[in-house]
Amino acid sequence: MKSLSIRVGSESTSIAASAGRDRYRVAPIILKENVMINPSKKEVSLGFIGLGNMGLPMATNLLKAGYQLRVYNRTANKAEPLIAGGARSVSSPSDVIEPGGIVFSMLADDVAIESIAGSNSDFVDRFAGGGIHVSMSTIAPQTARDLAEHHAKRGVAYLAAPVIGRPDRAAAGTLFILLAGESNAKQMVEPLLKNLGQRIFDFGEKPWQANVAKLVVNFNIAAAIESMAEAFTLAEKEEIPRLKIAELLSETLFSGPVYKGYGDLVARHQSEPAGFRLRLGWKDMRLVLQVAQESETPMPIGSLLGNRFLSALAKNRADLDWSALALGASDDAGLTP
């Protein structure tokens, strides 16, 4: 299997550039010297690390689109459906890498990605001086900054590409992708990302800015959950059905998935099954508060959301959907269902 080599061009790659531009969904690969190659999908071997609730459907979509995949997951049996579909499972994260290739990672948190791709691993060396790491996890901007520097030292492009959407969107390929990093590398991965998401938002050249943007979105979702929780609780006290207010908001000035989807969950106090666990929401909220502290940005709603999360954890709600954050307002009002 030929890897997607991102190194100095040869005669054959220059020929492919003029011939095959429109034949493949893979974008022209632009090398530093502006020599392009256009490998067919079957010739492109991609690496994918992290096959959780989000990673598995994303990797599945790349496989379905016709790419060759080398995959790794800590608990190996998660890879089985992909292997059945033609992917190759490897036994260490760095083994998904081919020299000059493209590797995606979708991991649970900062610790996971640092241990796999940080300076204590052989990860960046395995790219052999080229290639791209598309890091899709929701992590701290500071972690992204550190990883980007570490990758750059070995000639590997680090792209941040955190996503908006839950597993259902990942499966449908309708995620929103926040992409930031070196321009040529972004251009190379865009055709691949189009198999995963409905739209790519370009956040410029600094990878960590995409991570900030992602955190900001999750902050706004949590703020909307709490706002609806307080509103519905007030209505309930006045004997107005919670769902009636959810409908009023989402069918007037608050259309859109958050007020519609979470509005319904919050109104019904329905927090199972968990589309996004409260414990993961708390991870993101902590990152928001961490960035706020580092940048000296008072966030009064942020602070109170932090306390709502702590209270939810204290009440054993960590494994419920994070819409269970809304139980706090009901608890406080003596209305816990």
Place this chain on the structure above:
Amino acid sequence: MKSLSIRVGSESTSIAASAGRDRYRVAPIILKENVMINPSKKEVSLGFIGLGNMGLPMATNLLKAGYQLRVYNRTANKAEPLIAGGARSVSSPSDVIEPGGIVFSMLADDVAIESIAGSNSDFVDRFAGGGIHVSMSTIAPQTARDLAEHHAKRGVAYLAAPVIGRPDRAAAGTLFILLAGESNAKQMVEPLLKNLGQRIFDFGEKPWQANVAKLVVNFNIAAAIESMAEAFTLAEKEEIPRLKIAELLSETLFSGPVYKGYGDLVARHQSEPAGFRLRLGWKDMRLVLQVAQESETPMPIGSLLGNRFLSALAKNRADLDWSALALGASDDAGLTP
């Protein structure tokens, strides 16, 4: 001019009921005895009190729809465009009333409506034992409760019909109307309200519940303004353009007029011209907090919004659009533009 008499039916009204049902846009008028009349629009005289930023375009739409209007405004010259269109201006609020008729009011606050329609005025007596008062102001649920009782004692139906939307929607006839009160009365005014709004949400038989619902919507708008303000401020500290985050929210999970419209205003710090003055927003926020106190509903976001409003007033921002609430987050972060 014949008034829309809502009293015991006569032979002529029963005849009209069988003959004219489909000929007019006015709904069949259902009397207590289930006798219907169908006056033509030209025969229906409606009263309208309060010709401010909202009332004037609403009254204009009723006039355009073909109804006869008797109008009152504290500063009389506001009525001039309506008089030019055929409305009759009267010199006291109660003079818009004809026995058994329908009167709309759209006033600035609780004090205004209580002084006009409360127990110290001749307002309800002028209906002569029938008729409907459609009270569209955003007022305290307790005020609505008091007014409803006072009206009921004299056989007048009190309907709460607060609206969602700013003057542009009022002019376009695309308001959302939250309607609550006695069922027959609601049925009678619905055809009239359809000239003012794109959709009517029925909040049942208790008028004050529509007022609670309206306050809850405004609370959620203020909460969204503050949430965006904190989010954009954090992004700005991380050198991400505020507008880029506004776009990200409104084009992914937060579509809908609030995140789109206010998102743009908040991102640009554009709070003039004032579509809805901050001082009016504070009036509504105080009502939210008042209901919350009366019903023993802790609202942590509500409390902090109250303080944001107080700070905005202290900084002479009362006459800016209430999106100027968002300046608080920038002030706190040392980023005031």
